[in-house]
Amino acid sequence: MALPPAAGAAAAPVTPFAAQPRGHGGGGLRRTSPAPPAAALRLGPLFWPWEKVKVGPLSVSPMGFGTWAWGNQLLWGYQESMDSELQECFNLALKNGINLFDTADSYGTGKLNGQSERLLGRFIREFEGPIKSPDDVVIATKFAAYPWRLTSGQFVGACKSSLERLQLDRLGIGQLHWSTANYAPLQERALWDGLVEMYEKGLVRAVGVSNYGPKQLLKIHSYLASKGVPLSSAQVQFSLLSMGDEQMELKTVCDSLGIRLIAYSPLGLGMLTGKYDASNLPKGPRSVLFRQILPGLESLLSCLRRIAEKKGKTMSQVVFSCTQYNYASMHRANDGGGMPEF
Ligand SMILES: NC(=O)c1ccc[n+]([C@@H]2O[C@H](COP(=O)([O-])OP(=O)(O)OC[C@H]3O[C@@H](n4cnc5c(N)ncnc54)[C@H](OP(=O)(O)O)[C@@H]3O)[C@@H](O)[C@H]2O)c1
16 A cells, blocks of 8 residues: 655645655645646655655555455455465564555454454564554454444443454554545544544544545534544555546645555556456456456556566556656646656
8 A cells, every 4th residue: 555645735644754845835725737746856765765744643665555354255265274375474574574455354354354454463563673652553454334333332341342453552653444424424524533532542643544535524524623633544446547637636636735645556466467367367256357457458567567567577566656656746747747757
């Protein structure tokens, strides 16, 4: 999961790029020919392995680690026999500077519900390296807006259950998994109050949302602000397959308000990795989706493959770079420019 740097936000958190020229004219939400973000202007890699970015008060690696697959048999073919390998992946990531781990209380299918949080809790406890400060491992979990979670107290209860599974006293980011505004607006307000309460009780260091559109994001930002709670992050599908106007508007809103955008499914559930084609589909429900979508991606995938071959990188590496640069390149495209040079 990549974190495109927040560009030019008036209230933007301090990043390694803070000293470089800023893009947007700060504050306004209009997209009138902004300069590309600082990250697009500098030479060398987008981030060095030791660099961190701010999510509210937290310092996290620009690339996080998603754990949706942990415990999910239906979509991702998880089996408990995989746990030792998953632990090795966790250890490897943490030792190499990845400190942001994304999970959710709904992750894990059937009897395995909650497994992703449980495994994370175990792996943190059993990690052999030093974990000295809360910034060493930042857990971002998501609380589902289940229809039976109707009060702020129930939402705080959900947070406490996640903390138990994770064996932690305090979370990095507590995120509302999705908005109910369109079908249950009263519940939505209770869930917002739940976020406020968990923040005030010190159960979460930062508060975030997931799957919010730009309009609803503005509303919750202003509601939380009125209660003295900063909205630190917004997680949304953000990949080469999903960067429509709405995503870019959301990015603009995030930049304007100093909210960190967290990109999920950056590899399009695997479609952008080059691992799959019409004759080689993944098992399970993804195959239905991939069969429909992959044929339309042929030219994009062959372009990514050519770049990867030319640069001696994997397609996934090229996809991550393109995703990070896309914000700048879309604006340059408006000005007669195009994709970044590789
Ligand atoms: N907030 C939300 O509603 C929401 C929704 C979706 C996802 N998320 C978060 O975002 C995370 C990532 O998204 P995602 O799992 O949906 O999809 P993704 O990262 O776009 O794609 C996952 C797929 O990419 C493959 N892959 C990953 N790294 C690879 C590499 N280096 N080389 C080749 N293939 C690679 C995986 O292969 P293997 O199967 O072989 O590992 C898997 O098939 C989730 O784990 C979750 O934390 C949040």
